[in-house]
Amino acid sequence: MNELSLAGTPLEYFHVCAFFDSREQEYDVLIPFFKEAIEQGEKTIHIINPATFDDHRERLSKAGIDTHACEACGQLELHSWGGTYLDECGTFNKDRMLTTLAQTNEAAKKDGYTRVRIMGNMDWVFNDASKAKDILAYEAEVNEVLSYNRQPAICVYDIAKLSGSMMMDLLRTHPLTLINGVVQENPFYTPASEMLEELKHRQDNSAGSSTHAV
Amino acid sequence: MSDSPISPMAVSVDTATAEKSIRDLMGLLALPALWSGRDGETVLRLMIEAVERIVPVRFCLAQAVLPERPDFCLVRVEGNYLPEQVLDPWRAAAETWSGQRVPDGRVSEAMTPLRHMRIIYLSLGYGSCGGKIWFGSCDPAFPQVTQLAFLRAAASLAATGVQAARANHEREQASRAKDEFLAMLGHELRNPLAPIVMAIELLKLRSKEALSREHVIIERQANHLSRLVDDLLDVTRITRGKIELKKEPVKLKDVLLRAIEDTSTLMQERQHQLATDFPEQDIWIQGDAIRLAQVFTNLLTNAAKYTDVGGYVTVSMHVADTYAEVTVRDNGTGISPHLLPLLFNMFEQGAATIDRAKGGLGIGLALVKSFVGLHGGTVTAHSDGIGCGSEFTVRLPLLNPATSLAPVSIQDHSETPGKAVRVLIVDDNLDALESTAAYLQQSGHSVETTSDPLKVLDLATIFKPDVVILDIGLPVVDGYTLAARLREAFPAGTLRLVALTGYGQAADMKKSRDAGFDVHLVKPVAFRALNEAITKPVA
Known part of the structure; x- marks a missing residue:
């Protein structure tokens, strides 16, 4: 099997939560991960803000990735948030995204790729919180899909946009974290079933307190 | 008010709970990554929000001495921060709780503005940099021993974070004061310079003969001092983010000719041969003609200064893709490999810089990099080492051909005497x-x-x-x-x-x-x- 490493560390788990202070730090750490995939002939999918497509391509090219050729042959795919994380109404659809991931993996296998690496920029979560309600449930559930398919995925979060509670939740839903350029197996990781139960409990409590408030 | 101490030694915790608690604590340790570079209030907010995810608290009240906010108070009740105008009852309650002198980490029953609750007090430090934090819950079992451990760890981390934020603030203030001092110094230096420059100009106007050697020296040194003051002011503007460019369509060749003219006296003094290699067609960019001229004047001045008398300096320009590339090359003293990576750094070049070696402020190349960067371009330096000459290449984005071109004259040198007034x-x-x-x-x-x-x-x-x-x-x-x-x-x-x-x-x-x-x-x-x-x- 091909190498699979991030920030100089071999990966044994497949769902990584990466926190970055700046885009420079982000690309500094992720470019080797992207290059490793390209050099090993793996499929690479980047789901990013459509406004940053050109900048993203330029950064990859500057790092020595033949972006044009990789996109032309289908080895590299850039997707925007709309159509992947977000539906036509701009709302996050957990089940649709989980299905898309599974289908992507199947399609890549059919095309002869040994592995699919996914990087998702998660800034959309902070644009409209009401449309990203299921994100934590998704982050909990996607572990199974990624583990089953042995499909590495990095969820990229901007540290400046996180609240303390959001960070704690994200830490609980990812078995691997990348903070300050260091990859760590996350001892705080909470199994999906337990996390989903807690989220449901929170939702019930919230509904209950709203009713009482009225 | 009654105290009910929790003795960790007296409470047994099952393995599953202990493991979960360790996991929670490990998660908490990731929190400082969030507050790097943030202010004290943000640190406290992030800590309180994180605590809420782990420990079911009804309220949290934090008081701290923050820079310029000695009476800072933050109250979060059931997941929401309270606005400043409703904090008075909480401040009064905190004063009462403080008066009870309950030890740090000890649970007590106390009246809050919400209702009677079990509250716990933790210190965020003592004295002029200190603070206090209270957590409250209606749960009769609050806090369990593992929850208390978590709260202690959170408070301890936050105290460190608040102190780091304070140190950061003080450092930034000192840096700002230094920048402001430099800016003021620059302005103050301009005042005595103005009459000196004017007096020399006046001497030239009045004298029918060439200036004496002493006057020439005064003129040259006053002009040099003016340039240093201008550089100093530019540095302070850059560090304070106050550089303003007046971008217009500019013919790059005009800019280069202006820079060549500005450095011609120095080139002649050093007996250098200057060669140019410009394409026939005009190359246009969107830029500030004055600042760009400053960029190339700096590069040419360096080339002249760091090339032995009788050397060669070439200026070439061509189009590469969507960029204009200008290269200033000399056969001078060159740049040592260890200096190359530091060359464009502001203030960090120390005694090793090429500028320092021949006097000056050591900021000319830093200004070049800043000005080029503000134009969306890059500047790079190359040298094969000491004695092998240097090459500086400036890349600037070409002007979009769709943009209408209105030639910008850099400066009108003609004298046009007006009427007497x-x-x-x-x-x-x-x-x-x-x-x-x-x-x-x-x-x-x-x-x-x-x-x-x-x-x-x-x-x-x-x-x-x-x-x-x-x-x-x-x-x-x-x-x-x-x-x-x-x-x-x-x-x-x-x-x-x-x-x-x-x-x-x-x-x-x-x-x-x-x-x-x-x-x-x-x-x-x-x-x-x-x-x-x-x-x-x-x-």
């Missing part, structure tokens, strides 16, 4: 006052002067000037106020007001305009510019 000059710097007056008299204008701003209105009424040149930083009544008073005293269109000041930012110019000035000049001002300011029609 009556000029009143007001400046509390007597040397500047005398030299400006002497020059304008020499040019045929009628001149009256005063260094006392309180006499300006009376003097203007008697003298009836066409133009009043006002220093801005005057004692008792500043130039802005005087301008407004003069505007009130004289009918519209009868008086031209010229501000002559050390402050030249866009904001300063706007302030001058708002005060009624027609023209804003920055010291030291060239005679030609002064002449134009008082005689040419106002734009």
Whole structure:
């Protein structure tokens, strides 16, 4: 099997939560991960803000990735948030995204790729919180899909946009974290079933307190 | 109020709970990554929000001595921060709890603005940098021993975070004070420089023969000092993010010719041969012609200075993809490999820089990098080592061909003497006052002067000037106020007001305009510019 490493560390788990202070730090750490995939002939999918497509391509090219050729042959795919994380109404659809991931993996296998690496920029979560309600449930559930398919995925979060509670939740839903350029197996990781139960409990409590408030 | 101490040793915790608690604590340890570079309030907010995810608390109240906010108070109740206007009852409650002198980490029953609750107090440090935090819950079992451990760890981390934020704030303040001092120093240096430069100009005007050797030295050194002051001011503007570019379509060749002209004296003194390689077609970019000329003047000056007498300097320009590339190459002393990576750093070059080796502030290349960067371009340096010459390449994005091109002339060097006018000059710097007056008299204008701003209105009424040149930083009544008073005293269109000041930012110019000035000049001002300011029609 091909190498699979991030920030100089071999990966044994497949769902990584990466926190970055700046885009420079982000690309500094992720470019080797992207290059490793390209050099090993793996499929690479980047789901990013459509406004940053050109900048993203330029950064990859500057790092020595033949972006044009990789996109032309289908080895590299850039997707925007709309159509992947977000539906036509701009709302996050957990089940649709989980299905898309599974289908992507199947399609890549059919095309002869040994592995699919996914990087998702998660800034959309902070644009409209009401449309990203299921994100934590998704982050909990996607572990199974990624583990089953042995499909590495990095969820990229901007540290400046996180609240303390959001960070704690994200830490609980990812078995691997990348903070300050260091990859760590996350001892705080909470199994999906337990996390989903807690989220449901929170939702019930919230509904209950709203009713009482009225 | 009753205390019920929790003794960790007396409470047994099952393995599953212990493991979960360790996992929670490990998660908490990731939290400081979030507050790197944040202020004390943000650190406390992030900590409180994180705690809520692990420990079911009803409220949290944090008090801390933050920079410029000695009575900072933050209250979060059931997941929401309370606005400042409803905090008084909480502040009063906190005062009562503090008076009870319950030990750190000890649970107590206490009345809160919500209801009776179990609360726990934890210290965020003591004294002038200290703070306190209380967590409260209605749960009769609050806090379990593992929850208490978590709260202690969170408070301890937050205390460190708040202290780091304070240190950061103090460092930034010191840095800002330094920047402001440098900016002020630059402006103050301009004041004595202005009369020196003017006096030399005046000597040149009056003398029918060439200047004496001593005068030439004074002129050269005064000009050098002016450039250093300009560089110093540019540095302070860059560090404070106050550089303003006036971007227009610019023909790059004109910029390069201007830079070559500006450095021609130095090139001749050093007996260098300068060669150019420019393409026939014009290359246009969107840029600030003055700043770009400064970039290439800096590079050419370095090439001239760091090449032995009788050397070769070439300037070439060509188009590469969507960029214009300008290369300044010399066969001079070259750059050692260890210096190359530091070359463009501001302030970090130390004694090892090429600038330091030959005097100067060591900031010329840092300015080059900043100005080029502000144009969306890059500058790179290459040298095969000491004695192998140097090569600097500036890449600037080409102007979009769709943009309409309106040629920008960099500077009009022609002398256009205007008609004689009556000029009143007001400046509390007597040397500047005398030299400006002497020059304008020499040019045929009628001149009256005063260094006392309180006499300006009376003097203007008697003298009836066409133009009043006002220093801005005057004692008792500043130039802005005087301008407004003069505007009130004289009918519209009868008086031209010229501000002559050390402050030249866009904001300063706007302030001058708002005060009624027609023209804003920055010291030291060239005679030609002064002449134009008082005689040419106002734009």
